[in-house]
Amino acid sequence: MDYNVLNKNQKDRMKAISDPAYVMKWEAPEFMDYLLGELPKVRKYQKDKEVEHEIASLEKVLTTYDAFLSEKSTFLHEVAKRISDIHNLKDSWRGLSLYEIETYVKLHSFCLISGEGGIGKSYFIKCFEEQLEQKNIEHLCIYGKFEKNTNNINVEEIIGASHTGFVFIVDAINEMSEEGQHNLLGILTELKKYPRIRIEYRIEQIQWIM
Numbered sequence: 001m002d003y004n005v006l007n008k009n010q011k012d013r014m015k016a017i018s019d020p021a022y023v024m025k026w027e028a029p030e031f032m033d034y035l036l037g038e039l040p041k042v043r044k045y046q047k048d049k050e051v052e053h054e055i056a057s058l059e060k061v062l063t064t065y066d067a068f069l070s071e072k073s074t075f076l077h078e079v080a081k082r083i084s085d086i087h088n089l090k091d092s093w094r095g096l097s098l099y100e101i102e103t104y105v106k107l108h109s110f111c112l113i114s115g116e117g118g119i120g121k122s123y124f125i126k127c128f129e130e131q132l133e134q135k136n137i138e139h140l141c142i143y144g145k146f147e148k149n150t151n152n153i154n155v156e157e158i159i160g161a162s163h164t165g166f167v168f169i170v171d172a173i174n175e176m177s178e179e180g181q182h183n184l185l186g187i188l189t190e191l192k193k194y195p196r197i198r199i200e201y202r203i204e205q206i207q208w209i210m
Contacts, residue, residue, distance in 0.1 A: 006152050010143050011141065069196070076101065150176070
């Protein structure tokens with residue numbers, strides 16, 4: 001099935017069981033931005049004027065980052081060099097660390113979200129899918145409560161649509177049939193071969209983004 005048709009079907013069914021008046025406030029609202037591919041900004045301090053040029057150079061490198069298309073090891077090497085240039089002039093600078101950047105770059109490839117049942121993990125995925133749609137990021141979001149098997153998922157179509165990035169999301173794998181879960185593992189194994197495809201899935205109380 002065309003992934004856009006399948007995606008709309010899943011979205012419509014999720015909307016049908018969601019309370020439109022329900023709004024959840026995230027403890028860390030910026031996490032959604034990071035999950036969508038953003039990086040933390042440089043923290044600015046008046047006392048850092050002596051390294052303004054080097055900070056500007058770092059910020060320029062940060063603007064080149066694309067969560068789907070950037071060669072991450074090359075990007076991190078450039079960031080490390082710029083931060084080192086700043087520290088060579090001012091060792092006490094704490095505007096941004098390489099560790100912070102590495103953490104969020106890894107988040108764009110793999111993320112684990114866990115918590116007790118009923119705290120809103122599926123709702124978060126619904127909101128995440130809506131953000132992907134608003135940003136015109138190609139994606140497919142499957143809910144195990146509706147789709148008990150994976151026969152409708154066209155792997156080749158997803159691969160073909162991933163040249164500028166694709167996010168494949170599966171919520172509640174444990175609610176799928178045994179055959180559906182088994183087939184899904186094969187699909188995930190195949191899609192993981194393509195670095196421009198990110199995978200998010202939830203099983204019981206755990207959600208992953210790869």
